[in-house]
Amino acid sequence: MNETNLYTVSIYTENNIGLLNRISAIFQRRHINIESINSSVSEIENVSKWTIVVKLSEERMKKVIGQIEKQVEVIKAYYHTEEETIYQESCLFKIKSHLLFDEPQIQNIIKESNARIVTVNRDFFVIEKSGRKEELELLHRELSVFGIMQFTRSGRIAVTKDEMKISKMLEAFQH
Missing domain, CATH: 3.30.70.1150 (ACT-like. Chain A, domain 2)
Structure with a gap:
């Protein structure tokens, strides 16, 4: 069986009603328990950042990220290990x-x-x-x-140790 790890998921989204239900349903359908969830403004105006902590295998994590990114309002989703984040x-x-x-x-x-x-x-x-x-x-x-x-x-709040390319991407999104 694949090794499970704790992952911090960062989801950058437009702030739309009903998105939380759809995102949580992605985890629910796969019987994945959400350890913590936090929603806040991000470094870019009109873009929300969700921080979700889950424990699962990396293979399953990649599939979940793929499903999250299929949501229309989701701009980008990332996952990081404990070592890659400051939280x-x-x-x-x-x-x-x-x-x-x-x-x-x-x-x-x-x-x-x-x-x-x-x-x-x-x-x-x-x-x-x-x-x-x-x-x-x-x-x-x-x-x-x-x-x-x-x-x-509270839920976890986190930033990555490495530079996030999302900032450049979001600047384009903003204009």
């Missing part, structure tokens, strides 16, 4: 305020993890942390002991 995720933790003062260990955890407090009020405080998935999971485990009121994590 981050972000998360927010909401925790009861009294713990910040009653449990000095929490302040140490925040400091050691390079997290930051984004808001504090009478009832709760919110911590933000950006980093690799493993770093976020470690902080989650450490804070779970004290009780987490709410937690959310």
Whole structure:
């Protein structure tokens, strides 16, 4: 059987309604679980960039990219290995305020993890942390002991280590 790897897929698209359903259907039909998905503006005006993380063989990845690129609104799709990308995720933790003062260990955890407090009020405080998935999971485990009121994590955001030829291609698309 082919070896499966974690791939970061970058999809440059026109921003059209219904495209997300069609893209996710490509993965669904092949029984591929999407680990994370993020949508944002790209470096080119009026072009969206989707970052999707999936685990599968390279052979299957190539087929999926081919299917994605058949979508009319898709300008270009790429896939990259972990080694070829620089990536981050972000998360927010909401925790009861009294713990910040009653449990000095929490302040140490925040400091050691390079997290930051984004808001504090009478009832709760919110911590933000950006980093690799493993770093976020470690902080989650450490804070779970004290009780987490709410937690959310973003999808991966990523850039490639190598120059992307898409920028030149998109400049032409823009005119």
